[in-house]
Amino acid sequence: MLRHVGSLGLVLVVVVCLSPVAAAAQASGSLTVGGDTVKPTAAVAMWAESTAMWNKGAKILQIYLAPSPISTEGLDQALDPDESLRDGFPGDFVILTLDDKGAFSMIYAYIDDGAKNYGFNEGTVELEKMGPDVVTGHVTSGGKKSLGDTPISFDLGFSAPLLPPPPKGTDLGKNGGAPGAAYLAYVAALREGNYEALLKHADSAYAEELAGTPEEYRQYTLDSAKESAPQEMAVSGGQLFDGYAFLTVAGKDWSGDKVEGKVKMVLDGDTWRYGTEDLETVW
Known part of the structure; x- marks a missing residue:
């Protein structure tokens, strides 16, 4: 909080x-x-x-x-x-x-x-x-x-x-590499209510909760995800670390307000999952 x-x-x-x-x-x-x-x-x-x-x-x-x-x-x-x-x-x-x-x-x-x-x-x-x-x-x-x-x-x-500087990651380029592609796939899955893609790219806690949702309630959960999904997002860069990545992103949130900030992606086996985000409204 x-x-x-x-x-x-x-x-x-x-x-x-x-x-x-x-x-x-x-x-x-x-x-x-x-x-x-x-x-x-x-x-x-x-x-x-x-x-x-x-x-x-x-x-x-x-x-x-x-x-x-x-x-x-x-x-x-x-x-x-x-x-x-x-x-x-x-x-x-x-x-x-x-x-x-x-x-x-x-x-x-x-x-x-x-x-x-x-x-x-x-x-x-x-x-x-x-x-x-x-x-x-x-x-x-x-x-x-x-x-x-x-x-x-x-x-x-x-x-x-005084705490020392943060570690420096490896530059992922303008599109954020594999973590960037996974993030965009996650955002698309939210907008589309794509069950399989969300299981693959959502954070592990949400994916586990979604997998355990009875089939008769699943669509309600997916519709709720659609309502809170960003209208559009783009990745402009990122840094790769050991088992995680930070992406620089910008776009529009669910309400259409312009936002920008960072997203953390976490490597789960050979799959990149959404971790958390720190976005601010751009006025």
Whole structure:
């Protein structure tokens, strides 16, 4: 589940640095907002590219702080490591965003009780070290501030390991090679309600569920798939890794809105299956 920021200072990112191993780190202090307090004890950091309209493509640094250990397991194979990290937190967490020079950009807090989101774009950061392997410093609100009528204050210290760059795959060319062809076959199968093709190219969990659907209910399931199928999709490139591939795609979703992003395909024996996707609407 992706948790969206619905308040001041929204920053969306595409993470470009990650690690497949869990990372222990240090954090101290607290953040209090709307009567809720987060006291982080662990931290980890990743370089990212902003997708915010005002600084799209800008290099930024995300520092994740939480009151429980932070696992980065599997991030090397995640389409969206930022989302994957957020979804992995069992409760409250804080994300501090800095620009490429280390200046304060935003602080975000997620409060698990009530699924509350807060983003604040005022603060003061002092860095002791910024890379190449760790970012160490302190961030404060400089006293109690407010988000509208909601008070917020924070005073946090951190020593967060910087996760290394992602692995580089083999270029699949403009059509995405075999994974690209399998993805397009999967999309066509959704649109057509092609039972056999879906068993072959859908993600394994869905294929197993479909195979177990009684024949008298099968058509209903296929019709439901048709309703949510993209109207059109095209593959413009991709990278091949060990047992999986990332594709760059664009097209129109089920409603006709233009979308673009990435799709993960997974190799199952000698067959490529759809894995997951990270698509955004193009306005």
